[in-house]
Amino acid sequence: xxxxxxxxxxxxxxxxxxxxxxxxxxxxxxxxxxxxxxxxxxxxxxxxxxxxxxxxxxxxxxxxxxxxxxxxxxxxxxxxxxxxxxxxxxxxxxxxxxxxxxxxxxxxxxxxxxxxxxxxxxxxxxxxxxxxxxxxxxxxxxxxxxxxxxxxxxxxxxxxxxxxxxxxxxxxxxxxxxxxxxxxxxxxxxxxxxxxxxxxxxxxxxxxxxxxxxxxxxxxxxxxxxxxxxxxxxxxxxxxxxxxxxxxxxxxxxxxxxxxxxxxxxxxxxxxxxx
Numbered sequence: 001x002x003x004x005x006x007x008x009x010x011x012x013x014x015x016x017x018x019x020x021x022x023x024x025x026x027x028x029x030x031x032x033x034x035x036x037x038x039x040x041x042x043x044x045x046x047x048x049x050x051x052x053x054x055x056x057x058x059x060x061x062x063x064x065x066x067x068x069x070x071x072x073x074x075x076x077x078x079x080x081x082x083x084x085x086x087x088x089x090x091x092x093x094x095x096x097x098x099x100x101x102x103x104x105x106x107x108x109x110x111x112x113x114x115x116x117x118x119x120x121x122x123x124x125x126x127x128x129x130x131x132x133x134x135x136x137x138x139x140x141x142x143x144x145x146x147x148x149x150x151x152x153x154x155x156x157x158x159x160x161x162x163x164x165x166x167x168x169x170x171x172x173x174x175x176x177x178x179x180x181x182x183x184x185x186x187x188x189x190x191x192x193x194x195x196x197x198x199x200x201x202x203x204x205x206x207x208x209x210x211x212x213x214x215x216x217x218x219x220x221x222x223x224x225x226x227x228x229x230x231x232x233x234x235x236x237x238x239x240x241x242x243x244x245x246x247x248x249x250x251x252x253x254x255x256x257x258x259x260x261x262x263x264x265x266x267x268x269x270x271x272x273x274x275x
Contacts, residue, residue, distance in 0.1 A: 004037040013044040013058075017120070027056070030075035043127040045101075057101075057113050059127055064103055066111050075201065079111045085218040087206035088160065089128045090187030091121055091180050091249075101125060104205025118232055122251045125187070126178060129160045144215040161187060162208045163200055171195050175258040177235050179250030190235055190247040192258055198236050199245050222262045227252030235259060 005072055010032060027124030042058040055078070058065040066079040092112070099121035103111040115121040138206070160171055167173070177190040187202040188211070197219055199212040218240045225235035226248070233255035234248035 004133065006035040006039045006041065007032060008038055009039075009041040010035065010044075013041045017044045018048055027075065031056070031058070031067065032063065034075075034077060035060070042131060045113070045115050045120055045124045046111045047098075051057050055113055057111070057115075059124065059131065064106065064111055064128075066107075066113060078216065081105050081108070081111060083175070086128075088132065088162065088202065089125045091125065092203050102205065103128065110205065111172055116203070118249070119251060122178060129178075130158055133158045133160050133164075159189070159191065160208070162206050163191070166195065166200055166208060166210050168195060168197065175254075175261045177247060177250055177254045177258045179232070179247040181247075181249075188247055190237070190245070190258065197239075197245055197262075199247060205273060212245045212262070214242065214245060218242070219262070219266070222259050224255045225261045226253055237262070 014028060041058060045057040047055050055066065055068045057266050063083055064081040065077060067075050068078050069075050075145045085106045087106055089101055089103040091099050092102045093100040097118055098114055099118050100112060100114045101121050101124060104201040105111060139253060159176055172194045173191050175192040179188055181188055182217050189200045196216055197214045198210060200208050201211045219237060220240050221238035223236050232249045233252045234246065235255050235258055236244045236246045238244050
């Protein structure tokens, strides 16, 4: 019998979540029963809400699904939010080893869950924003998930649709680093574009604003720190005659990608512009 899309994508997502360790058979069996046969599972995060029972948060092309096991092996849905009602996600609190995420829902209270690692929380939020940026009417993601192509044929970085409203017409994003404010739990993005370096903050789910920006000619350098198992990554952009633009509590790979891209442009003597 041919496996359904839900079966194959759920198994793949669980494998990423448990990093090669076999998931409990009860997880796969019960979750599979909750999904439509052609539903695509993009991400599964393992966490908790009340320390008394295990929770899982699923992102699919149809919905956001929060499930719990009040009794081991007996999974049930706690929240089932259709894709069209999802507003966005952010990290709201964090400790050394765990992070709490919040997904905004139109007309309802947010979906919240504590996730056992900052890396897993960041991956879930990146996946959610990528799906929303690639969304078509009536679904969280009906595209192929690939970043958009620019007019020049090069691949551009994907940003949430709400953040695109902060960009000038025709402005191209080269790299994005996602993190959280050092002084608060605010979700932030550091964007490197062909015009500038832009720090955007999300005050409430789906509502973004510009917090700092530096035009291309004023950018003088960039550095990163952290990115280890004990310390999250941070990026600092040096700006002529201004205090640096910094963002921390992020993942190492996107931090390194932004730093390498900006360093390459600076070596060419063009700052964040390719023009």
